[in-house]
Amino acid sequence: xxxxxxxxxxxxxxxxxxxxxxxxxxxxxxxxxxxxxxxxxxxxxxxxxxxxxxxxxxxxxxxxxxxxxxxxxxxxxxxxxxxxxxx
Numbered sequence: 192x193x194x195x196x197x198x199x200x201x202x203x204x205x206x207x208x209x210x211x212x213x214x215x216x217x218x219x220x221x222x223x224x225x226x227x228x229x230x231x232x233x234x235x236x237x238x239x240x241x242x243x244x245x246x247x248x249x250x251x252x253x254x255x256x257x258x259x260x261x262x263x264x265x266x267x268x269x270x271x272x273x274x275x276x277x278x
Contacts, residue, residue, distance in 0.1 A: 194273045196266055203243070203258060207269060208251040209278045219248040232276045239272060241265045 197206045213232065214220055222233045223244045236245045236252065241260035246253045256265050 204255045206253045221246040
């Protein structure tokens with residue numbers, strides 16, 4: 192259970208998958224800098240220093256980081272947001 196970070200072909204993106212559905216339906220959600228979402232988890236992820244943008248679909252969110260940020264620093268902060276939202 193919990194959240195599983197998975198690498199992607201893009202070294203600046205990690206896919207965070209849960210066992211629970213985050214987004215109902217078949218539409219994907221993406222949030223770019225300056226945008227807001229009806230999904231608070233997406234807004235909270237965008238507030239994390241070093242997050243460039245986020246993309247979500249059903250049970251996962253892919254987080255893209257700024258080029259000068261290391262995943263070792265960013266991943267715990269991202270996981271904390273998931274935990275705060277019950278994942």
